[in-house]
Amino acid sequence: MPIIQFGMGFTERCIPLPDSASLNQHSFDKIGLLHYLEGFYGFVAQTERQDFLRVERYRQLLRNDLAQHPSVFYAASFQADPLATAEHVLSLRDELIEAAYPLHKIPPDKCPSRIKTLHRLEQNLLLSQEDNPWPLGVADRLQRQLNSMGGGMHPVLWVKLHEPFNLLDPGSQRLLKKLADCGDFVQYLRGPKLPKKDTDLGVWQAVALSGQEQTEGHFPAASHAEPPSDFIDRWVAEGQKMPRDFGSGENRYIDVSSYRNAQLKADGSLLILKAARETHISAYLSKLLKLNPAWSPSVLMAKKRQTLDLALRMEGLPSMGVPSTSMARPSLQVLKLVPTFLWEPVDLRKLHEFLKLIVKPLDRTLGYRLSTALSDSPGIFSEAWFFALDQYLMEELPRRIARDNRVDPEAIQEQYNFWFRRTRYPIDGRAPKTEVRKLFTYLVNWVKDRTDEDKDDAIGLKTLAAQAKRAVELIDQIDEDQLSPLQVDRIVRTVYEAAPANFQSEQLGSLPAAFHPAAVCADVPELIWWDFVQEEADYFFSNWYQNEIEFLAAYEVYPLSPAAKNQRQMWSRSRPLLFTRDRLVLCCPDYVVGSEVSTHPLLGELEAMFGDDLQSIIVDLDKDAEQNILDWPSPGFSSLELVPMERTRAFVSIDQPGRMHRRQYESPSSIERYIYHPHQWVFQYGLLIKPSRQPALSLGTRLRGLLAHRFMERIFAEQKSLGEWAQSDISRWVTQNEPDILRREGGLLLEYGFEPDRVQFRRQIQRAAWALICSLREDGWREIQSEIELEGQISGLELKARADLLAKKQDGTLAVVDLKWRGKTRFSNLIRNREEIQLNLYAQLLEQSHKATVLTAYYLLSNARMLARTSHAFSSAETIDPEADPLDVRTEILGKLAKTHEWRDAQLASGQLEIRCKQTMADLEEAYQDIDLDAMLEMKAEDAPFDDYRALIGLVD
Secondary structure, eight states: EEEEEEETTTTSSSSSOOOOOOOEEEEOHHHHHHHHHHHGGGGOOOHHHHHHHHHHHHHHHHHHHHHHHHTTTTTTHHHHOOOHHHHHHHHHHHHHTTOOOOTSSSSOOOOHHHHHHHHHHHHHHHHTTTTTTOOOOOOHHHHHHHHOSSSOOOOEEEEEEEEHHHHEOHHHHHHHHHHHHHHHHHEEOOOOOOOOOTSHHHHHHHHHHHHHHHGGOOOOOOOOOSOOOHHHHHHTTTTTTOOOOOOOOOOOOOOGGGGOOOOOOOOOOEEEEEEEEEEHHHHHHHHHHHHHHTOOEEEEEOOOOOOHHHHHHHHOOOOOOOOOOEHHHHHHHHHHHGGGGESSSSSSHHHHHHHHOOSOOOOHHHHHHHHHHHHOOTTTTTTTHHHHHIIIIIIHHHHHHHHHHTTTTTHHHHHHHHHHSSSSSESSSSSEEEHHHHHHHHHHHHHHHHHHTOOOOOGHHHHHHHHHHHHHHHHHHHHSEEOOHHHHHHHHHHHHOEEEEEEEEOOOOOOOSSSSSSGBOOOOOEEEEEEEEEEEEEEEOSOOOHHHHHHHTTTTOOOOOHHHHHHHHHHHHHHHHHHHHEEEEEEEEEEEEEEEEEEBBBHHHHHHGGGGGGGGEEEEEEEEEEOOSSSSSOOOOOOOOOOOOOOOOOOOSSSOGGHHHHHHOOOHHHHHHHHHHHHHHHIIIISOOOOOOOOOOOOOOOHHHHHHHHHHHHHHHHOOOOGGHHHHHHHHHHHHHHHHHHHOGGGGGGGTTHHHHHHHHHHHHHHHHHHHHHHHHHHTTTEEEEEEEEEEEEEEEEEEEEEEEEEEETSOOEEEEEEEESOOHHHHHHHTTOOOOOHHHHHHHHHHHHHHHHEEEEETTTEEEEEEESSSSSSTSSSSSTTTTTHHHHHHHHHHHHHHHHHHHHHHTEEEEOOOOOHHHHHHHTTTTTSSGGSSSSOSSSTTTTTTTGGTTTOOO
């Protein structure tokens, strides 16, 4: 006779474990028992989730019903989110069917309006099944099974019910009653034995058990409450082991008056481990288990977290095989990100995440290069994008093919074309259903080709393929030809679920573990309640109004009420406490997985019972970890001496400076690094240590400056003289060219919610361009060129540079303008302190190549302001040092630059690298007492701004 242990928490493991000597014992919850019975009645086993198909079919049903009944109760919510509304209304329908309400019949008189609507929907559903069968849910399968039972097609079962019958959901109650009517033996098993009265644990159990005594009861009258005695005799005679006695079932009432003033004895039967983080407790417990090999408690963890299991494995103890279920598995992120490629404008943040994924349907190296380009210039098909693509196809890909002949260049090109050379649709419109289907079909086929190659994430890939396949099936069920972004997003959310993975199977000799409080179903000698924190819902809502509840009650239909759900939860949470016989260890961290957690409700009960006396059984691992309540060998704790970080040194010795990489050309920016913060130059150019190139995309000053540069470059590249431009022409040109420039290089401004920023930026560009043109006109500048390549030699240095803007007068005078987005104070100080090195290098290179006088200025685009030393070039400029001669100042700056550069060369040649920051200023001043610093450029007294190498020089934030 098959023995069925039935309970709400019996979805996976139970404590204690079933008898391994018997192959005919099973532990089931409602769905497990239903699936078990279906096999005897010839029903096809439903191994895959069908809820997503049911929701879509019901959405279509609601849509058609709404067209005929526009004032129906779900009308408003359906307009906002059709799939979510369909999911909720379908849950109402399933709840009534599980509770045995005849929705398929004509609604009775005085039927509440919502239930009457569900009757109408059910009638329409039955009619639609003629052409397209309805995917069965749990409620439908349960009803089908109940209708089929009674013919003796399944063997006689002995069902042992482990929880109060009145707290079961209506579907479970109906199923158990039907089994009893069919002649199966359904036995209600009484809960835990009476507690020991002389232990700390026993005192708590007595109070907890007395509070629950009134909620428990026997299974309702049925044909048989338990197997007849002759059956038991035959069963024992055949040599089979009799299951343990779960209790006689008689009423037991406990007088708790004697426990009201009980004092804790700290006898080891009840122990509370506290710490700031769960990792502290896991390290302590695993070491304690290692030191006491005879100790073999069971473990209850309400959430499947691997913290304790990993700690046990690190101590060399057998793994409990705790599975990991994560919504953040890298392969699963692909499913959420691929709809990005459907829409215009592209969500660049999601595109950036897609390109950075380790596992994705695009070559990994190509994805990295494109993500770097996207960081530099946030937009598709910018100059940086095509440069990265060409560099990969022309340089890196041939090298990879030479190293590995399995690399398929045609497949890589096909992947790129599929994702980026596709038609995209307006984000406020709709996309053809066929295009949406292609995305998920592509994922399914890609995973099939990929699974054998990437065995490290095989589980994640298989889950991705299953979910993508469900998405395709769901799309096929949709009867619309066009889908909106919300519908596509809803499709993904409907099929998306966490990917389970078991990195280590359960090993022989491991601690018995369960993952639900109600899974502790019989006596256990000792129990560790891991993460003894609040993990449950603390409130419940009813799906039904009072008039509906009264109407259903008249037909003996009783959906599970919020009070019953709450009572069921309270009953469930006490099972581990009441079934533990000798020792219960409660693990109470303040933070779990980095997040603060609430204390478990039972802990509050303990505090109320014992007050300050509770401290005698608490071991706080962060404070008094040496306390040894158990009188066992316990882990020792040693204090770690705090070793302060070594102070940043002013100089670092380089053993072989001659082996450093030497650049053929320097740039003005690299020269500034070499002069002011030489460690940056050495790390980046001498040692070729490249900083990270994938920062998060943000609409900051850098992006606005790059975009503004691009607008000004394009404006002055137009074949127009300054005199031909009118203010209306500038405004019209910026407005017309803005979408293309932003799409290529500033897509963040095209995203939803950035309309005010986009309008402000457009006005700033229009104002800046027109003000600059007017200033150039007023001072007689005629020819304008942008992005000028410069090359030459200054003081023995080979230089390459790019000037933003070059203006020329009829007499040959030149002016180089450096465009900046903002920074009036900074650039004013550079001019005032005679430190504008880049501008003067530009001017010197131009003077060498054009043999003409060259003037300089900064132009701040955000507020259309010109900054210059004097007004020689631009009369409208804000002058900083009007009495000075610009040519004399340039000679002075370049002279100091040459001497400073020679000094840095000498330092580096001798193997001495200066580290300049706030921490080293005192040491540097002392070291340079005998050096004539007045003849050189003034050194900085601050840390280098935006320094990518702070950690290498000992500056840790």
